[in-house]
Amino acid sequence: MTASTAPSPDTAATRGDALLRVTNLTKHFPIRRGLLQRTVGAVQAVDGLNFEVAKGETLSLVGESGCGKTTTGRMLTRLIEPTDGLLEFEGRDVTHISMRQLRPLRRDVQMIFQDPYGSLNPRHTVGTIVGAPFKLQNIKTEKGIKRSVQDLLELVGLSPEHYNRYPHEFSGGQRQRIGIARSLALRPKLIVADEPVSALDVSIQAQVINLLEDLQNEFDLTYVVIAHDLSVVRHMSDRVAVMYLGKLVEVAGRDELYTRPMHPYTTALMSAVPVPDTSRRTKRERIRLTGDVPSPINPPPACRFNTRCWKAQEVCRTIEPPLVELAPGHQVACHFPENPDGPAAGPVLLDTPRTRDDDATA
Amino acid sequence: MGLPTTVFAYLVKRLISAVVLLFIITAVVFAIFFLLPRLGGASADDLASRYVGKSAGAAQIHETAVRLGFTDPIWVQYGRFAKGLVAGSDYYTGAGYDHCPAPCLGYSFITQNPVLPDLLDRLPVTMSLAAGAAFLWLLGGISTGVVSALKRGSFIDRAAMTTALAGVSLPIFFTGLLSLSIFSYGLGWTAPGGSYTPFQENPLMWAYDLLLPWITLAFLYAAAYARLTRAGMLETMNEDYIRTARAKGLREHDVVVRHGLRAALTPIVTIFGLDLGLLLGGAILTETTFSLPGIGQYAVQAVANNDLPKVLGVTILGALFIVIANLVVDLLYAVVDPRVRTA
Amino acid sequence: MSQPSKPTTEASVAAQPDTSETGDRAGRRRRKSAATVNALDGIGGLGAPAPDSFLSVRDLRVHFPTDDGLVKSVDGLSFDLSRGKTLGIVGESGSGKSVTSMAIMGLHKPGTVQMTGSIRLDGQELVGSSPEAVRLLRGKKMAMIFQDPLSAMHPFYTVGHQIVEAYRMHNDVSTSVAKKHAVEMLDRVGIPQASSRVDDYPHQFSGGMRQRAMIAMALSCSPDLLIADEPTTALDVTVQAQILDLVRDLQSEFNSAVIIITHDLGVVAELSDDIMVMYAGRAVEYAAAEEVFERPKHPYTWGLLSSMPRLDRARIDRLRPIPGAPPSLINVPSGCPFHPRCAYADRTGGLSQSQRPPLEEKAPGHYAACHLTPEQRTAIWETDIKPTL
Numbered sequence A: 001m002t003a004s005t006a007p008s009p010d011t012a013a014t015r016g017d018a019l020l021r022v023t024n025l026t027k028h029f030p031i032r033r034g035l036l037q038r039t040v041g042a043v044q045a046v047d048g049l050n051f052e053v054a055k056g057e058t059l060s061l062v063g064e065s066g067c068g069k070t071t072t073g074r075m076l077t078r079l080i081e082p083t084d085g086l087l088e089f090e091g092r093d094v095t096h097i098s099m100r101q102l103r104p105l106r107r108d109v110q111m112i113f114q115d116p117y118g119s120l121n122p123r124h125t126v127g128t129i130v131g132a133p134f135k136l137q138n139i140k141t142e143k144g145i146k147r148s149v150q151d152l153l154e155l156v157g158l159s160p161e162h163y164n165r166y167p168h169e170f171s172g173g174q175r176q177r178i179g180i181a182r183s184l185a186l187r188p189k190l191i192v193a194d195e196p197v198s199a200l201d202v203s204i205q206a207q208v209i210n211l212l213e214d215l216q217n218e219f220d221l222t223y224v225v226i227a228h229d230l231s232v233v234r235h236m237s238d239r240v241a242v243m244y245l246g247k248l249v250e251v252a253g254r255d256e257l258y259t260r261p262m263h264p265y266t267t268a269l270m271s272a273v274p275v276p277d278t279s280r281r282t283k284r285e286r287i288r289l290t291g292d293v294p295s296p297i298n299p300p301p302a303c304r305f306n307t308r309c310w311k312a313q314e315v316c317r318t319i320e321p322p323l324v325e326l327a328p329g330h331q332v333a334c335h336f337p338e339n340p341d342g343p344a345a346g347p348v349l350l351d352t353p354r355t356r357d358d359d360a361t362a
Numbered sequence B: 001m002g003l004p005t006t007v008f009a010y011l012v013k014r015l016i017s018a019v020v021l022l023f024i025i026t027a028v029v030f031a032i033f034f035l036l037p038r039l040g041g042a043s044a045d046d047l048a049s050r051y052v053g054k055s056a057g058a059a060q061i062h063e064t065a066v067r068l069g070f071t072d073p074i075w076v077q078y079g080r081f082a083k084g085l086v087a088g089s090d091y092y093t094g095a096g097y098d099h100c101p102a103p104c105l106g107y108s109f110i111t112q113n114p115v116l117p118d119l120l121d122r123l124p125v126t127m128s129l130a131a132g133a134a135f136l137w138l139l140g141g142i143s144t145g146v147v148s149a150l151k152r153g154s155f156i157d158r159a160a161m162t163t164a165l166a167g168v169s170l171p172i173f174f175t176g177l178l179s180l181s182i183f184s185y186g187l188g189w190t191a192p193g194g195s196y197t198p199f200q201e202n203p204l205m206w207a208y209d210l211l212l213p214w215i216t217l218a219f220l221y222a223a224a225y226a227r228l229t230r231a232g233m234l235e236t237m238n239e240d241y242i243r244t245a246r247a248k249g250l251r252e253h254d255v256v257v258r259h260g261l262r263a264a265l266t267p268i269v270t271i272f273g274l275d276l277g278l279l280l281g282g283a284i285l286t287e288t289t290f291s292l293p294g295i296g297q298y299a300v301q302a303v304a305n306n307d308l309p310k311v312l313g314v315t316i317l318g319a320l321f322i323v324i325a326n327l328v329v330d331l332l333y334a335v336v337d338p339r340v341r342t343a
Numbered sequence C: 001m002s003q004p005s006k007p008t009t010e011a012s013v014a015a016q017p018d019t020s021e022t023g024d025r026a027g028r029r030r031r032k033s034a035a036t037v038n039a040l041d042g043i044g045g046l047g048a049p050a051p052d053s054f055l056s057v058r059d060l061r062v063h064f065p066t067d068d069g070l071v072k073s074v075d076g077l078s079f080d081l082s083r084g085k086t087l088g089i090v091g092e093s094g095s096g097k098s099v100t101s102m103a104i105m106g107l108h109k110p111g112t113v114q115m116t117g118s119i120r121l122d123g124q125e126l127v128g129s130s131p132e133a134v135r136l137l138r139g140k141k142m143a144m145i146f147q148d149p150l151s152a153m154h155p156f157y158t159v160g161h162q163i164v165e166a167y168r169m170h171n172d173v174s175t176s177v178a179k180k181h182a183v184e185m186l187d188r189v190g191i192p193q194a195s196s197r198v199d200d201y202p203h204q205f206s207g208g209m210r211q212r213a214m215i216a217m218a219l220s221c222s223p224d225l226l227i228a229d230e231p232t233t234a235l236d237v238t239v240q241a242q243i244l245d246l247v248r249d250l251q252s253e254f255n256s257a258v259i260i261i262t263h264d265l266g267v268v269a270e271l272s273d274d275i276m277v278m279y280a281g282r283a284v285e286y287a288a289a290e291e292v293f294e295r296p297k298h299p300y301t302w303g304l305l306s307s308m309p310r311l312d313r314a315r316i317d318r319l320r321p322i323p324g325a326p327p328s329l330i331n332v333p334s335g336c337p338f339h340p341r342c343a344y345a346d347r348t349g350g351l352s353q354s355q356r357p358p359l360e361e362k363a364p365g366h367y368a369a370c371h372l373t374p375e376q377r378t379a380i381w382e383t384d385i386k387p388t389l
Helices: A010-015 A069-076 A099-108 A126-136 A145-155 A162-163 A172-183 A204-221 A230-236 A254-259 A264-271 A314-318 B003-039 B044-052 B058-068 B074-087 B117-148 B155-169 B172-188 B203-236 B241-249 B251-281 B284-290 B295-304 B308-336 B338-342 C024-040 C099-105 C131-137 C157-171 C175-188 C206-219 C238-253 C267-271 C289-294 C301-307 C373-387
Strands: A018-033 A038-054 A056-064 A084-089 A110-111 A191-195 A221-226 A241-245 A249-255 A325-329 A331-332 B088-090 B097-101 C053-066 C069-082 C086-090 C113-121 C142-144 C225-228 C257-262 C274-279 C282-288 C361-365 C366-367
Touching: A010 C373, A018 A069, A018 A221, A038 C282, A056 A069, A069 A191, A069 A221, A099 A110, A110 A172, A126 A162, A145 A162, A145 A172, A145 A254, A162 C069, A172 A204, A204 A230, A204 B155, A204 C301, A230 B338, A241 A254, A241 A264, A241 C024, A241 C142, A249 A254, A249 A264, A264 B097, A264 C238, A314 C282, B003 B308, B088 C053, B088 C274, B088 C361, B097 B117, B097 B155, B117 B155, B117 B203, B117 B251, B117 B284, B117 B295, B117 B308, B155 B203, B172 B203, B172 B284, B203 B251, B203 B284, B251 B308, B284 B295, B284 C175, B295 B308, B338 C366, C053 C099, C053 C257, C069 C099, C069 C257, C069 C274, C069 C282, C086 C099, C086 C267, C099 C113, C099 C225, C099 C257, C142 C206, C157 C175, C206 C238, C225 C238, C238 C257, C238 C267, C238 C373, C257 C267, C267 C289, C274 C301, C274 C366, C282 C301, C301 C373
Parallel strands: A056 A221, A056 A241, A110 A191, A191 A221, C086 C257, C086 C274, C142 C225, C225 C257
Antiparallel strands: A018 A038, A018 A084, A241 A249, A249 A331, A325 A331, B088 B097, C053 C069, C053 C113, C274 C282, C282 C366, C361 C366
16 A cells, blocks of 8 residues: 655645645635526625644534535535635645646545445445545555455455445445545545534444544544534544634634633533433533524624624624634634633533543543 | 515516527527528528429529528528517518418418418317316326325236336327227217317317317326326325324325325426427327317328428427426426425 | 333233224223233333323334345333323434334334234323324324424425414314414414414424424424424534423423433433333333433443543543444344343353343333343443443
């Protein structure tokens, strides 16, 4: 398996260790109406994101439906082209590069999809599916493609004998493993995983999460995980970026975010997660948001969360809060952040002492 | 429900595009009848020879070609044709000018009369045929389809689907002649064909004359509609909202008709509109088989007589019906599916 | 539900009601025979229904004959539910939880399913009674809400029409009275401007609003039993919280019995009084909610708890998944169906491989189907499982 490309020499030096950097990344889908198909508006799916992904880390994008996390993921892999902004991979501007220039990028950046049923061609054998990247990129492997594919199948916990089987012969969890094997074929540097476990049963979820962690350690992979499940996100991520209606509202390290959420939306999200503990039913102080997420066609002015926020004041409706660093490595876009002076005192999230975090490494 | 502005805008939009479409169709039809022969090497005189009969001499033919305007540039010819559609035009018949009032679909030099009145004479026959058959095939096709879907895999289902397969496979002149020989000539139950009594004169005779053509034509279409309905019902009866309807405790009949069939019928509305539009342009095979004096028969005779203006007239009328049917289907869709109306 | 019960075997389940009989008379006869069986004790490990039990399911079996074999989707299930109480049924896909709810509602297509055992709703036997009799209970005495409210509502009818349809089916009132009731119900479930939104179509509602409308429809005839099948799975987490609150509030208002079916242990913890964990068509654990979360007794429940990342605990470095995948329902493993995936099955001296463990009362009111001895169970829970959660 020799499918590694030489990294351009200048990147590491000039860009620090950021593998991926997005600046003002924006995607507006035009809405066309009428006889002449005039553009009458735009779905502001993603609006001005700034973040970096360091080599070897896992960054999660988390948010509810319509927050733009999936669109962001598709832009990162250049499945769709950004409307505006800059997308740099290893220091190279890949925002608008052509299909032909994309080829090497496709090798370095791979995607895992949510639906293990829809993303595998039912007429192709597992061998064909997992081997397709080699053929598409015209790569000859040392041991031949079949052997390489079988190695990949073993790597993700499937049997090499599954080579000639079809996707419908597998369970959901196994299908997701096939998708992971395919994404690993070309030894990518970055994997964008869009809801990788949300379609799986609880007991299978854990298997796939562990597999992704093992592969990350073994191949020094960088992950961008797109998910809505805050518990899964906490488990998998090093850093977490919370999105709401196309904007980043909070970016922080995992432990920092989960012990000291500063954006009211983040607090509300965490408070809404049902936990498997009956004693919390009475004890827990809940924050209940009213209504649904507004439409991204006409997002609320200034702070987009102001229509559902219990802290909103006039300034929230007139001036958009910038995403600023309020604590080391902790960026928040809010005029009235929660927990400004340190971790949450109340039992909103964790009632176990935080020190156990360090003890639990066994 | 009312009529919100979105529906009005939708209506206007569809109307405008229908007019544009009609204009394009006339241009294409004109090109087929007048431009293509010229491109194919036929001279203006060759075209004119079709209008004067075989005995005419070369000079007479050329004179006719000039008189009919075949020597003019092609856009002038189309302009004249289009003007006729909108304002009417006068045709020189040799003995004098004959006026063809707007909308002039053409003027036959062989029978020396405008085409449109002929078509209007025959339209009631074709309409009666189409309407009666449509009623029968909707009734037969949809009910067969529903029963087949509900009794999927049963004897009834298999028998119905085999019959339906025969229906779509057998040509109409076969089923038509077969039923004529059995029911009309053999048993004497139905009219022997060739006669048509207008509805306003004697409704019973009207139905008597048309019964066999109706059934024959309906059989063909009912077969297709049964298959469509069955497929649609099988799909919708598996939808979540059917389970909801049952969970509410509705009677099975209401679940099937009000919830299942209602949704399954939507695609059928589309196809029905287009089928009906197509039929109104002339049910050529059925009218020929049963010798009904409808538009289809008229077209066949015009082709046999090489009477180009008549063929052109029928073609444009047929196109008009299809465009109208399309329009009606689009509007009907907005009525049937609220998601179209309010999106 | 707290009666002690003797160990039971498959053989004691005699006298299956004859499903070919229909009609009220047959139903009455069957009720008597069911009572006889209950007196003989121990169908599926539970005793006779508790006197306050509103819904009693005993030894329910729902089998589907297919070309590949008999799919035993539900295979010997028993539980009780009282008015005003909530039962959470937890399980993975294929565990039989949805099939159970459809069986209670009588929504399985006749002819495609073999259903035996007993479902008694307010004293009335549902298994084997006429489809018409069960239909009249649906929507009136028992109602159901579904996972995806968009596909569960008819796209061509207004929300109001669909509620009116449900209400008028069981109440002899005029359309205008029914519509007034629909507006009241929509208002009650928290839909703003209910009197105008009642004429909207489902696609004009947001996801959360649609689920509220579904709840309004289900509750329009004040049913005594509400079954919610994955009611929040298709919703965002902030909206899910609203819907769970709503269900809780409405339950205390209507004093209905609620069954909530979900794969999410967090959701059942929020709502349930009792929890039943299902695996391969059977109940493996059945107890009060606190018991299931504080002192779970079945290795499958342990596995579920260990494999999920939890927000309410310190982050652990590595999840502990249950190995393997759920079994085929055609060839259910011998003995305990969980034994191929169970880390402790080899400690039962071969019992797990050969004998199906009955659902037994392992502690007062706490039932589990497992061959481990109490000592083994306590030791494993205290040392292996509890500290790592």
